[in-house]
Amino acid sequence: MNRAAPLSDDLRVLYQDLILDHGRSPRNFRVVEHHTCKAQGNNPMCGDRVNVTARVSPAGLLEDIAFEGKGCAISVASASMMSEALAGKFVPDAHLLYATVHALCTGKIDADQAKAAVPASMAESVDKLASLSGVRQFPVRVKCATLAWHALISCLDGQSQTTTEK
Amino acid sequence: MAKSAPPPPTPTHASYDVIKVRNDFPILAREVHGKPLVYLDSAASAQKPRQVIDAVARVYGHDYANVHRGAYYLSETATAAFEAARGKVAAFLNAPSVKEVVFTKGATEAINLVAATWGRRFVQAGDEIVLTALEHHSNIVPWQLLREATGCVLKVVPVSADGSVDIGAFAKIIGPKTKLVAVAHVSNVLGTILPVREIADLAHAAGAKVLLDGCQGVVHEHVDVQALGCDFYVFSGHKLYGPTGIGVLWATTELLHAMPPYQGGGDMIDTVTFAKTTWAPPPAKFEAGTPPIAAAIGLGAAIDYLNSLDRTLVAAHEDALLRYAMTALAQVPGVRLIGTARAKTAVQSFVMAGAHPHDIATVLDRSGVSVRAGHHCAQPLMDALGVPATTRASFALYNTMAEVDALVTALRRAQDVLL
Incomplete structure (x- = not known):
């Protein structure tokens, strides 16, 4: 059997340096002090877990956002980049970015379309997040890339109840 | 990277013709992502030999009708073939009676059946059910449901660091309150073969019954339910090279008579009036509704196929694959084997430093x-071992040493990508 063939390009795209860097050294890997909301994301298929915490001001400003948990390189990198992208943004920005990332990961839009879909202040974040779009060639891994985002949306949607310990 | 090559493959017994066996499995000829398929997930579900595929096709194409009903030729032949499959299962397990073989849709349903019938009838608040830390969720959750219904208590026998389960640990936990000991015959994650005969003796001395989850055991071990001394033995057809949707509950005649029915419906009754219904004798009592006829006949064909091989040679081949894989994997830098018990079958989990099992599997x-990557439906075991997940390679009668080499080569490639 010939096993010396070069790596497929889509693997290189999926596991590009930016993803591996965030996967290995996640940013904001902690619990937000005095968080106003909290949610857990589970992937029952693999047991990956991510806990997202955020402190949202009464005006809807995401003053701080962080995560912790266990997961693969894709899910950890996605959570890490999410936390960087959304600190200092407002709740509607989070919803917009979530929809954008989801569309990127499922192949509905490309990086340029994604950038056009967000305000200029978020274009740089979208450039980075576009690195997650490699999962579109790996359908079972899309859930990994969106796990933290689902948790974030639950977290923000439930924030009127402030901190829920579940 | 390739500093020290693994040792040359241990030759398996020359008279086991793995190439001939592979030719019986059409799917093994296909490619995946442009590469020859190297299928190392048989512990999740095994591939099917042409003999099984043909048997199922023949049922639907030539011999199909409902069973136990029609007074016409096709129904008679379908019933005969369906019941012949039951006989093959009985012989395969060395069951004392063919009437002790209940067809279910899988091992999961078989365990749920026992929990819902025997459990609801005979287990009371305070009674203890003994499990081990390495059980599959399907041998945990049904007992938790029974606990909710009855107030019984679940006791868990711990697993040693090497994945073995010490009989002494059972001796400490099995006691006068023990009503049932429900354990895997072979671990689906670690490959550990449990000392089931000794466990059964301890359980019976305490007056408890024994249920063995044989999903992996029936594939790799010679199963003789009488010699094992168990009261219930369950397995799934699809892991034994048979179709999905068919499984087996074996239980002693005495228990099957004492247990209430599982589901009500056609096929499981003797007489029905609105005032009172009486049950058919086992196994029909537990087989309400039209059964998976073709799947059962396919399972019979899978057993015929296994019986056509020398199972001693199959076991030696699988063991040689396992030993070679353990040696070769251990030489990959950063790889740690999970499950190194002395008594084990051809299932090997491992973790690799710096890489998550999901990424490795991709x-x-x-x-x-x-x-397979993940928790393998055994989250409590992952917690006990202190790992979030593992990568698992499982070996079957059609795997080759070259496929173990392919696994190791691919793992080194994964390190190039991920580290």
């Missing part, structure tokens, strides 16, 4: 290598 897949 990269391996692009090399054509199919492995």
